[in-house]
Amino acid sequence: MRIAFSANNPWPFTNQANFTKPSSQCTTMTNKEILNRLYQVILPYKGKLIISMLTMVVFSALTSAQAWILKPVIDDIFVNKDSSVLALLPFAIILIFLFKAIAYYVYTFLLQFVGQSIIRDMRTRLFTHINTQPLSFFHEYPTGNLISRIISDVSQIQNAVSNALVSSLRDFFQMIFLLALVFYLNWKLAMFAFIILPIAIFPIVTLGRRFRKLSTRTQEETANVSDRLYENITGNRIVKAFCREDYEDKRFGFQIDRLFSVTIKDARLRSLQHPIMEFIGGLAIALIIWLGGKEVIAGSATPGTFFSFLGALIAAYEPVKALSKINPIIQRGLASANRVFTLMDIEPKITDKEGAISLPPFTRDIVFQDICFSYDNEDQVIHNLNLTVPRGEALAIVGSSGGGKTTLTNLIPRFLDIDSGSIAIDGKDIRDVTLASLRQQIAIVTQQTILFNDTVYNNIVYGDLEASAEDVRNAASAAFALDFVEKLPKGFDTIIGEGGARLSGGERQRISIARAILKNAPILILDEATSALDTESEREVQKALENLMKNKTTFVIAHRLSTIVNCDRIIVVKGGRIVEEGTHEELLARKGEYELLYNMQFK
Ligand SMILES: Nc1ncnc2c1ncn2[C@@H]1O[C@H](COP(=O)(O)OP(=O)(O)OP(=O)(O)O)[C@@H](O)[C@H]1O
Ligand SMILES: [Mg+2]
Structure with missing residues (x-):
């Protein structure tokens, strides 16, 4: 059955609003690169992994022993009725099962341990990595997307490493041991079984490629769902205020349907893989019973050999099937690893340069010389701006919305880096000092309280x-x-x-x-909240600010007259330039930009 579902137009409401598909931010690494990187992640746990693998080999050998023991059970006990064997075999069986149980415990626990350690390490590294990124990074990567990579993608990697990559080794060993037994018991019959093997491997390989592609898409869509969730939950007040519950439901539905559509494709393939493998297995068993039965009837093989052979072969088919199931998990892990490593490879654009010194305590002045800035090297937002702020000055920055005031102040702690020109504190370019020592000397109160x-x-x-x-x-x-x-x-x-x-x-x-x-801190950046408070709390906030500004060098983006009159100097920023500067009275007397602003905003 095909489920009629189109990812291109899964939702009939899209004519009301155009829900856009977020872009995917992923480069593609080769398998070799990804495995190399994964190897680095696993490296610290090499010892535990090796012990785990050794116990796995023991476990696999004991599985073969289990199949082999059928031969004496049938031939000696049931056919030959040998009571001395009857006295021994149950003990042998108990021992085999006991050691198998111990081996299972050791290797599964160690694998889990390594897997969980990888999760912990990668999440910690991603967290630290994200924290070193400049502001522009957060403008580019939506919150939900980042959360999804740290939670969901990292889990997929762990899944691939501990459940698949390593279990596949167990299955591989099991297959080898059991096949050795099969050949030992009856090599002619074993040859027939081998003819079937390539037929069984064929679907594993062909489906693998499809799984990989689908997994990448699944993880991307999961990240998009996570984005929608995050925005809807954090912005819920606005959703309610505008009665946009229906709109958000549809938008979320649109996104979740996209995820559903790729997941269903993945499920269809996986549901198909199992019966294909089972059917091929059935073919093999039928063939072996036919050929082996003929040998037993002719007397050239004992029933014990035959059942032991059949038992070993059926047991050997389990790991082959398991290997085919592991494939989608590995493909998913690789796709996720690609997304995680891509994120990890984003070099923080703003870092300490080599030989950066610690900024000494601020004493003299802050000088902006001919600075230019643009977001993403597109439209310039700050144009050749010059400004000197002596220590202890309270500088008010005013101007209409979008003029570049917040941008200008974000340049001082290097949340963003200028394109050209220089910003120097006491004559030291802020790009020559360590970020920590620079930011240590700056206190910030942002426009939106965080x-x-x-x-x-x-x-x-x-x-x-x-x-x-x-x-x-x-x-x-x-x-x-x-x-x-x-x-x-x-x-x-x-x-x-x-x-x-x-x-x-x-x-x-x-x-x-x-x-x-x-x-x-000696330097203070204040981006005054634009939202109006009632007079009472307004006055309290104002008094709090006055206390904060005492003896500090302050850049205050002011939206209130009360703040401005407390300042030593005012600059008017418009279109990324300082268009006027002076004291309140001087600027009013000029009857220019400031007067306009004053009449509109502050009066
Ligand atoms: N992350 C960004 N990417 C691209 N452009 C941006 C980004 N942030 C701001 N801008 C642009 O830079 C310009 C200056 O923005 P800025 O936030 O500095 O204005 P502002 O003077 O603080 O305004 P307001 O008084 O409204 O806070 C605006 O035109 C804005 O569109
Ligand atoms: Mg602003």
Whole structure:
């Protein structure tokens, strides 16, 4: 049966809105490259793997012994009725099963151990790797996609390594031992069985290629589903506000149907593979019974030899079948490994350069000289900008939306790197110093408050992990957060929810200000929230900011007059250029851009 399903138009609602298919971000590595990389990952666990493989060989040998023992059981006990053999054989069987059980335990446990270790190592490495990436990386890779790679793809790799790659060795050994037995018992019959073998291997090889392609697509679509989930869950308030539940349902449905469609294709192939293999096995058994039966009837073989032979052959077919099942798992693992290694190979664009020095404590000035910047080397966002900010100055950056204010401040801690020109702190180009020493001296309060789902205390102490409980309390107090924190059910130990969901907007801002106060860095970047607060919390936030800015060199992207008048100097940024600069009064007197802004925004 073919399920009528088209991935190109799986959803009849697409005429309402064009749900776009996200692009896949994957280069293709050769199998050899991937296996090489996997080998590196497995290397630390080589010892355990070798022990596991050795016990596997023992296990396989004992499986053959099991088949072989049928011969004395039938010939000596049932046909010849030899009671001395009857006294011995049950013990031999018990021993075989006992050692097989021990071998099984050792090799499966060690394999699991290695597999789980690989998962742990790869996830840790990916996490660290992602953390070294600059801001632009996160603009390019959607959150859900990254999560999917770290969770789902890494699991697929582990699955391939411990369940497939290594189990296939066990199956291989088993096959070798059993076939040796088969040849030992009756080589002529064994030759016939061998004629069948290539027929059995053929479907394994041909289906393998298809599995690989489908797996890559399955993992891509899984990542897309993960993206949709992430956005829908984090953006749920907007979904509700715009009554877009239906729209989101359809969009998710569209994505999940794409995943369904590739998964079904994969399932169809796999469902097909098993019966094909079974049928080929049946052919072999029929042929062997016919030929072997003739030999037993003619008296040239004992019934014991025949049953032992048949037992060994059937047992040998199990690993062949298992090898065919393993193939899709390996293909899936390889596809996932490709996605994971591609991600790991993305060199962080912003790193410490060789011989980078530690930036000494900030004393003099920050100088922007002729800086240009563009996202993705496309449209230039900052054009030949020059600016000198002496230590201790509070600089207000104002301008209409999209002018490049946030971009400009993101250049100082090197969240983004300039294309040309230079930014120097005390005469040292920020690209010549280590990122850690640079960022150590900068505290940031962002436009959207970013808090973690943790206690109030842990969110504040994030600013300085060495700070004492008293320092944290003082910081909260300076940020005008102490009052409301103490009123929370568990005070500083209250968990604030994802992104601080259990706090009001103003409270969230004050917690993030407390965090910056605790860091006590000489340079401060403040991207004032554009969302308006009520006058009461507005005033509290304002006072918190004043405390934060004390004795600091501050870049503040200001949206409020109260912030601007507290500053020493104002620059007006428009289209990536400084179009005006001066004090509030000077700029108003010029009757230019600033006056326009003032009349629109601040008045
Ligand atoms: N990740 C990005 N990729 C490409 N272009 C971007 C990216 N981020 C911002 N831009 C563009 O850069 C320009 C400056 O954006 P920026 O965020 O610096 O503006 P802003 O002055 O901070 O505006 P606002 O006052 O609204 O916060 C805008 O035209 C914007 O479209
Ligand atoms: Mg901005």
